[in-house]
Amino acid sequence: MTALLEVEDLRVAYGKIEAVKGISFSVEAGQVVTLIGTNGAGKTTTLRTLSGLLKPAGGRITFDGQPLNGIPAHKIVSLGLAHSPEGRHIFPRLTITENLLLGAYLRSDKAGIEKDVQRAYDLFPILGERRKQAAGTLSGGEQQMLAMGRALMSQPKLLMLDEPSMGLSPIMMQKIMETIVELKAAGTTILLVEQNAQAALSLADQGHVMEVGKVVLSGTGSDLLHDESVRKAYLGED
Amino acid sequence: MNELPQQLANGLILGAMYGLIAIGYTMVYGIIQLINFAHGEIFMIGGFGALTVYLGLPSGFSLLAAIPLMIAGGVVCSVAISVAAERFAYRPLRGGPRLAPLITAIGLSLALQQAVWMWYPNATKDRSFPQFKGEAIDIFGASIQRGDLFVIIAAPVCMLALGLFVSKTRAGRGMQATSQDPDTAKLMGINTDRIIVMAFAIGAAFAAVAAVAYGLKNGQIGFRMGFIMGLKAFTAAVLGGIGNIYGAMLGGVVLGVAEALATGYMSDVPGMELFGGGAWKDVWAFVLLILVLLIRPQGLLGERVADRA
Numbered sequence: 001m002t003a004l005l006e007v008e009d010l011r012v013a014y015g016k017i018e019a020v021k022g023i024s025f026s027v028e029a030g031q032v033v034t035l036i037g038t039n040g041a042g043k044t045t046t047l048r049t050l051s052g053l054l055k056p057a058g059g060r061i062t063f064d065g066q067p068l069n070g071i072p073a074h075k076i077v078s079l080g081l082a083h084s085p086e087g088r089h090i091f092p093r094l095t096i097t098e099n100l101l102l103g104a105y106l107r108s109d110k111a112g113i114e115k116d117v118q119r120a121y122d123l124f125p126i127l128g129e130r131r132k133q134a135a136g137t138l139s140g141g142e143q144q145m146l147a148m149g150r151a152l153m154s155q156p157k158l159l160m161l162d163e164p165s166m167g168l169s170p171i172m173m174q175k176i177m178e179t180i181v182e183l184k185a186a187g188t189t190i191l192l193v194e195q196n197a198q199a200a201l202s203l204a205d206q207g208h209v210m211e212v213g214k215v216v217l218s219g220t221g222s223d224l225l226h227d228e229s230v231r232k233a234y235l236g237e238d
Numbered sequence: 239m240n241e242l243p244q245q246l247a248n249g250l251i252l253g254a255m256y257g258l259i260a261i262g263y264t265m266v267y268g269i270i271q272l273i274n275f276a277h278g279e280i281f282m283i284g285g286f287g288a289l290t291v292y293l294g295l296p297s298g299f300s301l302l303a304a305i306p307l308m309i310a311g312g313v314v315c316s317v318a319i320s321v322a323a324e325r326f327a328y329r330p331l332r333g334g335p336r337l338a339p340l341i342t343a344i345g346l347s348l349a350l351q352q353a354v355w356m357w358y359p360n361a362t363k364d365r366s367f368p369q370f371k372g373e374a375i376d377i378f379g380a381s382i383q384r385g386d387l388f389v390i391i392a393a394p395v396c397m398l399a400l401g402l403f404v405s406k407t408r409a410g411r412g413m414q415a416t417s418q419d420p421d422t423a424k425l426m427g428i429n430t431d432r433i434i435v436m437a438f439a440i441g442a443a444f445a446a447v448a449a450v451a452y453g454l455k456n457g458q459i460g461f462r463m464g465f466i467m468g469l470k471a472f473t474a475a476v477l478g479g480i481g482n483i484y485g486a487m488l489g490g491v492v493l494g495v496a497e498a499l500a501t502g503y504m505s506d507v508p509g510m511e512l513f514g515g516g517a518w519k520d521v522w523a524f525v526l527l528i529l530v531l532l533i534r535p536q537g538l539l540g541e542r543v544a545d546r547a
Contacts, residue, residue: 094414
């Protein structure tokens, strides 16, 4: 069986500066795969390229058997690849419901959309309580929930989450991580970028460590969690 | 003549026209942060489009029945030119330095004026626009010319339709999303290029409606009419809070009424005897703009830039 997402020798450059220098990895259906690494390692750049916001300088991306190179961002969503971006990027002056409906922009099955909005409220009850409120008035953690709920509204085959725990309180971070575990249990395929390596590796099937644009180490989540160099560099142990 | 209801009515009629044109500035700015200085000429071309349709109708055709056809003709011309400008003049410059499209817009504005001057028959001088015949109508003590009734009806209808479109339809939601965060809008599957074209098209259509109103009010249109009307409408958009469609309409009405009141009453203010009357109305319009920018830089209904994500 071929992987759902296959990335081969991907290169991305900002002008002359190469931010991603030939990385390869794959995501199988049903898996949670995580990319970890410090700031500037190229994780966010990788996700933004997968979703079509950036153009690759080289390499191949195959999603669900189809090459993604050259397909504009707004068409990639319809293939089943959803991206919850770093910094959440909810639409601040639209209500929570409107934000969720935008996640389903390309769908036309009214009843199904209705049901999925309700499912997002079940997953994150606080969103349901504040559905008429402008999204910009939510707290950081609530905005993160909304960003994840919105990404799920397109019924993706693969959900990409970029730094879902960034800037959140420990309690909120815990809640977000629990939600990811919940989604995984429900069979959602997830590509997770996280700075919180401990949390990410403990729930991931596969992990890849990125450093300055390259994958320097790959393995199962628990392998990496117990790897000495990873523990030193990312888990704050001497 | 200098009675309050009359001045308010004059101001409202003028302001409704400013507001209709201001929609085009504000929608385009809201989405791609471009001040489309050619928009005044899009308005002017709408007027010539409408006139062309009227001249093509058989004689004896009633003006009232011709109005919808004239609007259609004006809208088609304005939208076609505006969408072509977006596609061939502005889109290639997107993502480049902000100054480039701005200068392109100014150049396009001059080019469109000259094109009409050269190629539209007898457009080197003002061309006369059809007029409604009949007595002025009395409403609340103000006497309203029949031609002015057009904008009094058209402006609210257009605004209502736009408000419903933006808040209730999927494309309208896509438009709001694109103006708030274009990259994330793409992640939702929104074709932002198409949304931008839509913004240009809606703005151009509204400008064409305003041009019909202008022609009916003034009895003539000319290739230069887009300049001062465009400048005033841009002022109205800034006054109301650029990027906000309701602000554009409000800004237009406030500006129109302020001009009318200054024209009517400024000379009654002690010490200001010399600064009243129509000759000074543009001065007062821009004084108002400067005051609003000093006191409330984001405009009447504008939001602070920091609110933008």
